[in-house]
Amino acid sequence: MNGSRTKSVILWAFVGAALLMLSAPTVVVLGASFTAGNIITFPPEGLSLKWYGAIAQASGLKQAFGRSLIVAAICTLVAIPVGTLAGLALAKYRVRFARSIQIYLLLPFTIPLIGSGIGMMLVFGRLGALGQLWPVGIACCVINLPFMIWAVTASASNLSPDLELAAANCGAPPLQRFLYITLPAVLPGVITGSLLMFILALNEFLVSLLLVDARSVTLPVQIYNSIRSIITPDLAAISVVFIACAALAIALLDRLVGLDIFLKSK
Template identity: 50%
Template structure:
């Protein structure tokens, strides 16, 4: 404990024990991601600790063998489709709910929480049945739509918080200066809602890129996404190649955090 306390004091905080406790949690949180980065650099045929020597051979083998390239492209496409569909839906739903008198507003809000109350495995099962009946299974955009359905509340919340903090008198000002309704929306309202749209989009994109269980249920081999491919690989073997492809995700996560920090600031992102 004295060591932890020393760390706390070194950081000169007024909560030395609390800081030490939080730092232990921090290690607990990031360790699984970091260990993947370390394991991916091992040169051996199996993952061993400590790695005998470091090499990038598994990263090169990813490119040479190429079995993860299609799932990677699928994942990026699915995430892009999901984000593109969700932006207009999130914008119009958030504006509709906040700016207009809507009857049964409370009921509609509960309804919009349905993607959270229905467990993901059940949502996957439902979409397997519905998309199967309509004949959409096997389409990459259907996977994108599925991920929009299960994650759309994040987008609506994110935009709604921007709508709430937006001052409507700005719109009146633009109108009284002669701007048409649509011009006002394009040049005044939309830019003011951008922070919400950006953090919502980032959220949607990252969640879709990582989504697993619904994708596992509704994808076929042509539309298989990267998490599904990694899952199948983990069950099959223990090659460090899986660690290499998984590192792509860890690195993507770190890049996304840096982007989020630059665009909206991590503190702000926390409150959306």
């Protein structure tokens, strides 16, 4: 009995330590964003919303945030058809070199991001597309596409082949079977992967830094350029906006799919 209680205490101690380490940076940034002073401090020097007002009035930040939204939208729109079809192919069909393809999907996590970014820069530089936003969206999609494929594959693994077979026996053409049977079955994975792709592209920094120029910087690059000179509380306020976007995506994911299904897809 005492041994079981000791194990429980140790387990909850580790859980509490992990939660503390994960939440501490967010709490510090959140508190620093409400400071009434002119420098980032924690605990904050009084409470004020002036730094949120400052970023609301900063045209450069708003334009950079708009560019980040465009990049995230391009990434997501490209990832949905590509990732959905690739995930279905890996889950439903006997694809030649399927094991090699699955290993290849791990490359974005084994190759340093700076290497992938430089490769993208050389490719789009040859095309004369550097400084535009669509190459950044494509590059973010290429790097993060495994998340989309894995989410769809997890949903497709629960799809019974008997449903499609029954529809085929009833005379339903392939497109109709896909739209009315396959796609609804994998829709939780599509939604999960889409939200992940959007958030990852919205926060992408290194690839954006290599592919944009001074006229088309995204918000992460704008923040980096700002902290090279001085770190002010308005940067903490921007970070809170990013955290709020991620929290909104999680809430939307829970509403549309359910976090339990999302966690199973991982």
